[in-house]
Each structure stands twice: as structure tokens, then as C-alpha cells.
Amino acid sequence: DQQVKQNSPSLSVQEGRISILNCDYTNSMFDYFLWYKKYPAEGPTFLISISSIKDKNEDGRFTVFLNKSAKHLSLHIVPSQPGDSAVYFCAAKYNTDKLIFGTGTRLQVFP
Amino acid sequence: DTGVSQDPRHKITKRGQNVTFRCDPISEHNRLYWYRQTLGQGPEFLTYFQNEAQLEKSRLLSDRFSAERPKGSFSTLEIQRTEQGDSAMYLCASSRSGQGDTDTQYFGPGTRLTVL
Numbered sequence: 001d002q003q004v005k006q007n008s009p010s011l012s013v014q015e016g017r018i019s020i021l022n023c024d025y026t027n028s029m030f031d032y033f034l035w036y037k038k039y040p041a042e043g044p045t046f047l048i049s050i051s052s053i054k055d056k057n058e059d060g061r062f063t064v065f066l067n068k069s070a071k072h073l074s075l076h077i078v079p080s081q082p083g084d085s086a087v088y089f090c091a092a093k094y095n096t097d098k099l100i101f102g103t104g105t106r107l108q109v110f111p
Numbered sequence: 112d113t114g115v116s117q118d119p120r121h122k123i124t125k126r127g128q129n130v131t132f133r134c135d136p137i138s139e140h141n142r143l144y145w146y147r148q149t150l151g152q153g154p155e156f157l158t159y160f161q162n163e164a165q166l167e168k169s170r171l172l173s174d175r176f177s178a179e180r181p182k183g184s185f186s187t188l189e190i191q192r193t194e195q196g197d198s199a200m201y202l203c204a205s206s207r208s209g210q211g212d213t214d215t216q217y218f219g220p221g222t223r224l225t226v227l
Contacts (some may be wrong), residue, residue: 004153034215043115043202044154044220091155096167097142097206097214102151 003027004092006102013109021105023090026071027047030092035064036100038087045089048075080109081093113137117203123225131189132222136205143186144216145178146202147171150215154202161208162187183188191217200224 005024015021019034031052040070049068050057050064050073056066077084087106091099116135124130136143142161146154157176158168162183172178175193179184190197200223204216 018187036218041205041223042218043117043204043221046215046217049215091153095207097144097159098156098167098169099146099154099216101155103151103153 002103003030004090004100004102006088006090006105008105009103010106010108013092013107015078015082015109015110015111016079018081020076021073021077021088021090021107021108023073023075023102025092026091027094027100028071029094030100031094032092033064033066034091034093035071036060036089036101037084038089038093038104044089059095064085070102077107080107082109082111115205115217117201117219117222119180119222120220121223121225124197125227127192129189129191130193130224132148132201132203132224133184133207134188134203134219136185136203137207137217140205140207141183141219142206142214143180143207144204145186145188146201146204146218147201148221149198153171157188159178187214190224193224195226198224198226 034045034049038044087104091101114169144159145157148154160180200221202221206214206216
């Protein structure tokens, strides 16, 4: 039972353009969502989060959008840089601190 | 802020052996989590502690797995009688409770276990 889904295993974007990573969830009880970035042989690095009471949160080049009615969130990276090439995980939680992760999307930013 | 550290980074063992991993959280963080990640999957929750109390355990945590956090600081995760299916990256994370939505979990580099 995959409660958090990232249906695109990979995404390739040109440097300077926008990267849009998508995430869908099934559990309407989730009230907090996070995005992590992971490089090979390293642990996930926290990027940005959003509470279910908001529909947008920005931090520099990163913006997360939440559509509760569609149970969908997305991460926008503008402009994309080669150093953004990594695997991106969305995660969700409710009540407890246990994070439920998606399967990840591998982003490649090419020159 | 030295971040979350884990030791060892890599462990190769033979089936049936016991292994123990250590996690040192960020110093002011009172919550500590263990996750497991296999190839092509996201991290899966195993267990977490608030101070020295183990508050939740996943059904993934069979009786061969045990975790401790005896003094509310570092934690150990032991796997007894390892099986090939235990091969994975074991991730530790920590957070500071009481910050509401901002109880962000920060991850260590992980311990990669290979069971032969």
C-alpha cells in the first residue's frame, strides 16, 4: 500500500529551465509534507516543507505547491542547476513523526 | 552543528552473523529515528525514540532487530542472525520535538549493509 507516490522515476531538464517534480498521496490525514534530496552514498538532505494549512511555500529557488483536493504536491526548482542533479523524495506525515516516503524521482540537469 | 553521524558507513557480513550500527544525533535533538532503504525505494520507517523511550516500532522490525538509546543520546541498531534480505542502507535521523510543524528530521549518511 503505497501511500505516497512519485510516478516519474526520472526527469531530465536543461540548465536554467524549470524542474517540476510531482508527488501524489492517498491518505487525507497527512498534514505535513517534505521534500528531500539525495546524492549517491549520502543520506537524504532536507530541502523544503509545507503544512496542510498552506498551499505554497518558497525558499530561494525552491517552491512547493500543495493541492489538497487533488492530494497532489509538486516541487518547482527555478532555475535548475547541474548541482541539482540528484534523487528527490517527497515524504508525508500525520499524528506521529513517522515519515512516509515516495519512491523518488531522479533529476538530471544537463548544460 | 556537526550533523548526524553513523558508524560504520559500510558493513559486509555473512549470513547468520550479528551486526550492530551506531547513530549519533545532532546534539540538541531529543528524537532519533531509524529507517531502512532498499534499491529503488524510498526510506521506510523502522522505529523512533524520544529521549531514551522507544515510542513506535514498525512491523518491519522483526524480533531479530533491536534498537536502544540508553542515555537519550546515541542509539544502536542490532540485527541478529542476519539474512540476505537485510541487505540495505540503514539511515538514522534526528529532530527536536516541540517545534510543531518544524520538527524537521535531519538524516545521517547511512550504513550500507551487505549480507553474503
